[in-house]
Amino acid sequence: MVLVGASALALTAACGGDTDESAAGGTVTLEFAQWWEPELPEGSLRALMDEFEEQNPGITVELLSGPYASTKEQVVAGAAAGTMSDVVGLDGAWVNDFSRQGSITSLTDLMAEAGYDDGELASQIQIDGATYMIPVVNFVYPLITNDALLTEAGVDAPPANRTEFADAAQAITDLGDDVSGWALPLSLEAPNGVQNDVMSWVWASGGSMLADGQPDLTNAQVTGAAEYIQQLWDAGVVAPGAFTMKEQDKVEEFTNGRVGMMISSLAHVNTIRESNPDLEFSIAAIPAEDSYDGERGIPYASWGIGVAENSEHKAEAWKLVEFLMSEEVNSELSSLANAFPGNTSSVPDFVADDEMFATAFEIYQSGYPANEFTGLPVAEELMRMFGEEFQRALDGDQSVAEALDAAQQRWLSEF
Amino acid sequence: MSRLNAPPPVTVEAPAPTVPPRGRRRRLRRHLTPYLYLAPTLALMVLLMVVPIIMVVGYSVMDNVITNQNPQPVGLENYVEVVTDPVFHTAVRNTIYFTVVSVAAHLVLGLAFALMLNSGLVSGRIRAVFRMIYVLPWLFTVAIIAVLWRLLLNPNGVINYLLDVAGFIDSKVEWLANPDTALHAITFINIWAGYPFFMVSLLAGLQGIPKNLYEAARVDGAGAAHQFWHVTIPQLKPIIISMVLLDFIWTTQQFALIWMTTGGGPINVTEMLSTFTYKLAFSRYEFSLASASAVVVLALSMILAFFYVRHQKARD
CATH class of the missing domain: 3.40.190.10 (Periplasmic binding protein-like II)
Structure with missing residues (x-):
């Protein structure tokens, strides 16, 4: 090679x-x-x-x-x-x-x-x-929800905060028939899921993974988001195959009606419409922490x-x-x-x-574009390092705190 | 008495053997002709193999190249860093497992299918149909194989459906995404993709075994198993050894299939020497470390290539 x-x-x-x-x-x-x-x-x-x-x-x-x-x-x-x-x-x-x-x-x-x-x-x-x-x-990454599945699960509006999102994801998963509440692509080949589907939870609540331009993965906001995703994982609401799922797999699962919610690029709206014209779906801001009412960062x-x-x-x-x-x-x-x-x-x-x-x-203008990986050294490798440690945590090999600490050390060596 | 004296020998200065210029040119042309035929190949080999190898070896002893405008030599530091990296050890272990299991399975499956296709028990037409079916995996490109098996092994895919219907599983197996099954799954895909090469070569070998050897064995009272072990295998041995060595070299270098199915994950359970090297180069932009890793892989391949060449020479 x-x-x-x-x-x-x-x-x-x-x-x-x-x-x-x-x-x-x-x-x-x-x-x-x-x-x-x-x-x-x-x-x-x-x-x-x-x-x-x-x-x-x-x-x-x-x-x-x-x-x-x-x-x-x-x-x-x-x-x-x-x-x-x-x-x-x-x-x-x-x-x-x-x-x-x-x-x-x-x-x-x-x-x-x-x-x-x-x-x-x-x-x-x-x-x-x-x-x-x-x-x-700029291509923004809002929350995209399957309206039919949400309605069937008894949820009348896209979730606005983390509790509502967890409840909605659980309700959709409980529908059975191989449907999952949320898709989390963590493929290490294309590790941008770390940016779009993990860190987006941090930015949506005004958080940051950096402090003075240096890695700060162990702060309360990143820890809170990572622990929240771990809870979703443990609750079984994440679509299977996450560790090798890529962005296009996520969109495909959503388009086929096997996933109720995903954070995805606005560029995929037309793809979804073309692939499944009957699918009714909505766009919403990425849910923030329950108590958060500030401006939301939206990944792009x-x-x-x-x-x-x-x-x-x-x-x-x-x-x-x-x-x-x-x-x-x-x-x-x-x-x-x-x-x-x-x-x-x-x-x-x-x-x-x-x-x-x-x-x-409107979502774009009411918040601010957030992508802290932009401009970082070896940004893709940083995502991959985080992805590896986070996979270990989700797989039960280490705690979320240990994963974030390990990722922090690995990131520091690249800065 | 007259004495006949022989006239003194006249030494005539023999003219230097002059070869007409046209003949000299012809001889020169005759000497040069083979080299002229070889020249395009040699030029390509130098440009596409020798130069890159020298470049990569040169890169491997610099602090970093390509992204560094003033690279400085660092001796063997990159080699030390690569071989002491725990991920490199994981990659070596995974590569050994992936290669050994793949090659062994390629041989067993290839031989089994070749024996079936060579058997006189089935009609020629059926044999032709099966020959086509068995060789199909070899006709797909790696990208197609990766996409195909990603779909088949998807938790909602056909394999899980069939296993579920047959009652072998009661929950979805994440074949490629589960750290416990991912390495076995990609090894299986590689076995599926590679056995036809063995099958085709061994089938050709089987068809070349003289029938009288089997007749003689039967006369001596040898059963099917004895004929297989004492006639078929010894006759196929040169082909088997060549194929195994070549397959070892190719499989250790497998990259595309792994990259397109798992990317070395989940975590690093399918990390191979090839993916490890690729990530160093094109993800971390550590081209010198990647070069050091590539040189290590090259050295390992050269050992296998040495045995292959030696075996070929012994055969000749």
Whole structure:
């Protein structure tokens, strides 16, 4: 595997070098590597790029598109070989590593050079005070509930706090017929369940897993959330197969009516509708601690954007970033992606057209986007470490307190 | 008397054997031809094998590479860190179990099915149908196998349903998600995916055994079991040894199946050397540690490859 990786690097290095070169005739060609194009309606991202090219004569954009995982590997290989595309789609979990590697450039400097006012940006991912990634659109993770199962279980509204959630999950599980109250994906292959399905309980009650930028997994809020999930586990309301369940498995179980509630991306709403048009479901904020009445953090994942340090056309690359973050284009892109905009002035079409998305937008605006893994070093590995220790706790090999302590020690060694 | 004197020998300076330039070129071309045929292969081998191996060995003695712009040599520190890591020990144990059980089962199942297909007890048509059925697992890609078995072994999947109906279980078994069953489950999947390779090769071997050996054995009073142990097995032995060694090498390097079914979990009960190395590289970005781990795996594979090559030479 590493040999294969090394081969790829050797070939990349051998073949690279002028991939981001200007074309003849004074035209600058920007490479834009991302995983967005396959996830958007066909031709829509290209159409936006055509619009950009029209507005910026002399700049053309070449889209390098692939699935999320291969984009990540492509970016890693490009960073190592110095052949990274000029503009790259980024996940918040990669930013720290790429910025420390020196493969992505400081957007703070580019903004200053271009005289850009960043007041409209909803958020910026910063490392050591400099912005390295701007979230272009955000996918929030609310609680999605199966209305029919809740009604059948005698629950008339989606749960708003932890007690209501536990009761609802138990009532749904008690219906029998292989139905479970809640799905908890803890696969170690794709460990983002730790972020979306475990830590979301902490953020929903205004808690944090960090203190002064350092791991703080043993605090009362994280401990409370972890113990709560342990109680749900012990009560048998969690769908079987959790230790190898992935995000797509969770959505599938929910779509098939085998799970009553899940915390999942808003991007899955259309998938569920297409797969099971008869399924009636609702969206609600993630339940908070019973006594909590403050603002709720809502987990999110972003399509972020950055500029390669090795780009010879950083000014032109920034123009592309600025174009995507402009009010009108950002509205259009977020509408196409069924996501929330990274520009605070943008409003996606679906908010007006679709009641469910309107509800989600209200939840989004009444709380705050929370994802503390964004910008952390080796973020995916941190999730995996936590996942391993938490699995041990759920399996009865150690207590929740011991699991959190072990995860804390493992996290500290990575910071 | 005249004396005939032989004229003094005239030494004529023989001209140096001059080979026409065209002949020299022809000879040179004849000498170079095999190397020219080999050149593309050699170039590819150097680019795709020798260079990466040298790079990885070089990486393994640096503090970190790729994510570190100024790597510094650290000697064997990475090797010490890798081999003293408890997860590495778990990965070694799991890899040994996974490999030994898989290879043994591949051999037994492959031989059993090959014997069945080679038997004269069933008609040629039935044999052809079963040959196709038995070889099916080999035709699927690893990704398909992983998805297929994830669905089959899902707690709500077909396997549990059948076992439940048959009365073997009274609650859902989480085959891949339960720490007690996960390693056995992925070993089973690997056995299912790999036995046809043994079966096909052994079937070819069985069909090459001269019939007169069996006739002679029967004349000597050997029953079916004796014929199997004293005719079939000795005749298949060279194939069996080659297959077992190759399968050992391939199975120790199995990655995709494990990654796509369990990701090394739950906890770390299915962690193998391959997944351990992958996580070091692409999850922790510790490319030097990953390189050290890869070199350890390479060294272990080389030991097996040595025995394989030695066996092949002895055969020749």
